Amino acid sequence: MTQYAFSFDVSRCSGCMACTVACQDQNDFVSDDVVAFRHVTKYEQGLFPAAQIFHFSLSCQHCGDAPCLTVCPTGAIFREAEDGTVLVNRNLCVGCHSCELACPFGAPKFPEDGKAAKCDLCHVRREHDLKPACVLICPTQALDVGPIEELSKRKAEKASVMIMKSLVIGSSENS
Amino acid sequence: MKSESQISVQKLIQAKIPGKETGVEIKKSICSICGVQCGIDAYVKDGRLIKVEGTKENPSNRGVMCVKGAANRQWVYNAERLKTPLARKGDKGAGEFLPISWDEALDRIASRLNEIKEESGPESVVFFTGYPKWLRPFLKRLAHSFGSPNYCTESSTCFLATVLANRLTYGCAAGPDLKGTKCILNWSSNPHYSSAPMAGLFTRAAEEGIKIIDVGPLNTTLSRQADIHLCLRPGTSGALALGIAHVIIEEGLYDREFVDNFTLGFDEYRAYCARFSPDVASNITGVPAEKIAAAARLYAISKPAAIINSASVTVHHTNGVQNHRAITALIGLTGNFDRPGGSHVVPTTYYHRPTGLANQEDEFEQPRSWSDMAVRVGQERFPVWSELITEAQATDLPFQITTGKPYPIRSVLGFGVNHRMWPGASAMAEALLKLDFFVDADLFMTDTARLADIVLPVCSSLERSELAIQGSRHATWTEPAIPPVGESRSDVDIIIEIARRLGLDDPLLVQGHEACLEWMFEPSHIKIDDIKKHPGGAFLADRTEIPYEKYRQTGFPTPSGKMEFTSQVLKAAGLDPLPTYKEPVLSPVSAPDVATRFPLILTTGARLPMFMHSRTYRMPWMKRLRPDPMVDINPVDARGRGVAPNEWISLATPRGAIRVRANVTELVPPGVVSMYHGFPGADANDLIDPDYRDPISGYPGYKSLLCDVKKLDNQGGAA
Secondary structure: OOOEEEEEEOOOOOOOOHHHHHHHHHOOOOOOOOOOOOEEEEEOOOOOOOOOEEEEOOEEEEEEEEHHHHHHHOOOOOEEOOOOOOEOOOOOOOOOOHHHHHHOOOEEEEEOOOOOOOOOOOHHHOOOOOOOOOHHHHHOOOOEEHHHHHHHHHHHHHHHHHHHHHHHHHHHHHH | OHHHHHHHHHHHHHHHOOEOOOOOEEEEEEOOOOOOOOOEEEEEEEEEEEEEEEEOOOOOOOOOOOHHHHHHHHHHHOEEEEOOOOEOOOOOOOOOOEEEEHHHHHHHHHHHHHOOOOOOOHHHHHEEEOOOOHHHHHHEEEHHHHHOOOOOOOHHHHHHHHHHHHHHOOOOOEOOOOOOOOOOHHHHHHOHHHHHHHHHHHHHHHHHHHEEEEEEOOOHHHHHHOOEEEEOOOOOOOHHHHHHHHHHHOOOOOOOOHHHHHOOOHHHHHHHOOOOHHHHHHHHHHHHHHHHHHHHHHHHHHEEEEEEEEEOOHHHOOOHHHHHHHHHHHHHHOOOOOOOOEEEEOOOOOOOOOOOOOOOOOHHOOOOOOHHHHOOOOOOHHHHHHOOOOOOOHHHHHHHHHHHOOOOOEEEEEEEEOOOHOOOOOOOOOHHOOOOOEEEEEEEOOOHHOOOEEEEEOOOOOHOEEEEEEEEEOEEEEOOOOOOOOOOOOHHHHHHHHHHOOOOOOOHHHOOOOOOHHHOOOOOOOOOOHHHHOOOOOOOOOOOOOOOOOHHOOOOOOHHHHEOOOOOHHHHHOOOOOOOOOOOOOOOOOHHHHHOOOOOOEEEEEOOOOOOOOOOOHHHHHHHHOOHHHHHHHOOHHOOOOOOOOEEEEEEEOOOOEEEEEEEEEOOOEEEEEEOOEEHHHHHHHOOOOEEOOOOOOOOOOOOOEEEEEEOOOOOOEE
């Protein structure tokens, strides 16, 4: 089985929050009950003049060993066979909130009908070759989606290029 | 029981997958919440907008969008959308209206405007437009065909003062030329929040090793990514730029060939810069001297290097135009003017888009010469503005309405008027109530529309047709993606209909939208029908490239024909020809007595991702991201005042106070607080005196004044 996941590049994120609203737009979260399946958090480090501000955009991680799936008493939470996405069958959900208690990331939400809802990695969109709404909109391409192996490979290559560039620039400056 | 295929179609509809079986169609449109004009893929089902995405082939946004654009559904279907024309029922400003028909509204407007023209002259009617810009050529033509010189826009407080500053020095404006640049000097723009779809270029530039110098008081994503961040005291850009010039000149890093052959007043400029050593500049700006020197060297040695400005940050100061001139003088000084990777002079098209396409837009807009019309609003106070900018200066409007000097203003025909644009916003609102006849056309029942006698409902960009041309010569003609909400109509159609009913002698304007556009672009042989063939837009083919270093053949379009370190236009107007530095009128240095009571520096209007002036507060998804008005304050200043994060505080200036929450953050340095403007009920612009303006441009000093912050006893409730 291929495991699909999000990747997130903290150095690129500006905290613009387009991902959260794209999620609301895709999923019709027009009421106040469900904010979005994505949450952006600001983190400030250090004091002026050395302070730096970072942002983190977090959603369901579609964990390999998903605690929500383990604790769900009705089997409503299951792993999609094709791409490893953790999904909710809302017909089976009884609204017990066990998943919410177990999830370390605050991913499960409970809209007006009281049943669990969470990020499904826009899996129907992906079946039609469309990226998840949050990934597609991200102005700095801080968010991405793909099979975990591919995401890791891309990160490794990007980091390698950065290291090589710094070595080349470093040596040319020393010469 | 539903069949499996029904369930699967239901799933597709829920996921909004376009296709025949779901009935979801993608229609191409553009976003008009701000001025970037990003392409929108509008997902439409049964005539309703159900989702938006960025258009991949649009060169402005290349498929991405900002947070505001993502919320277009709440812009289009907002609860405050106007549905019918309205006529005032009760007292002026009471906000009571009765629906009327379009015919009645347009007839009443035409007959009243003609009456006022008859009684007081055409100049007593002001034609004003806010955002967006697409209707401007039409409204300006209407104003001048009517006989009024008083066409004015929100550009009286945004963008055009930077054009003015560039025209004073170079005779023309040049934009940054980023392809092939080695160094970007970003002077007080926060692209991640002001034009997010284009901010990726900075991220890519940083990752590619292009040097980035970021100038600005705020601690932003870009300042974090930059090689050098010059965190300056708001309002001191001029001194910083002169300090940078000092280093470049003293260390011989300037472009002698350019300076010797193509500039005027270098010796005076050099002598003036000599007074701004890094230590002196550091004292004024708060930026460490060694950082100023390092930035000067990096910028001057990197060839080529480009300067990026914000549309207004540098000119929203009481010394704004001169500060901006000091910054842009660095371009010529280092020989980066009109050179690849430095800057590029490209004539603009269709409202400030640098396309270089031949057009007769100016002739279209101005069917009557200035000499055949009365003096413009603001012309006596700001003659340099009126000499170089083809609009009235609207910041003078409340003064002229109130005093009747030099002649009475009796009526405003406005599109998207927002009194919160004016410094001392409440004074502008009061002035509007003094008019005999105020018409406002808008999408929403705004606080300004409430002051009108007749309110007209306009439609959004998704409900109309319009032409958008990007700087890259990418042209789009949109068709309505959805039917208009209520009886709303497009601004241009309203303008043309008013022109018809006014009985003006203007056979071109009354021919309609497309005919006028074709007339404007006739010199380029651009046909709207050709553009229509490409729903998402296309690059205009076979256009000659605009060359660089044109000044070598033609000189500069200044009085001297050179780049003017010493502006001859300013000299003739009795103003200082050098880009001199003056402290903001309200600063701890210039007004120490005021600073004892108001010791903090207030800077307003720095972009937040979710707001665009006061346009998006009414959108629930945006409001939820920042439900209450908040002022950014450094932990040091908050602690010193016993203010804890998120507490309600009073933000006060000599003019007044507003109740806001404290956003305790390192975003701002100690001593500086930053407040977004236009928040209903807590408008920072109301804290600024209506006459706190730059003497050359008339622009408000929104980005540097004095204030204080105090914890409030009453911590309950909302704003």
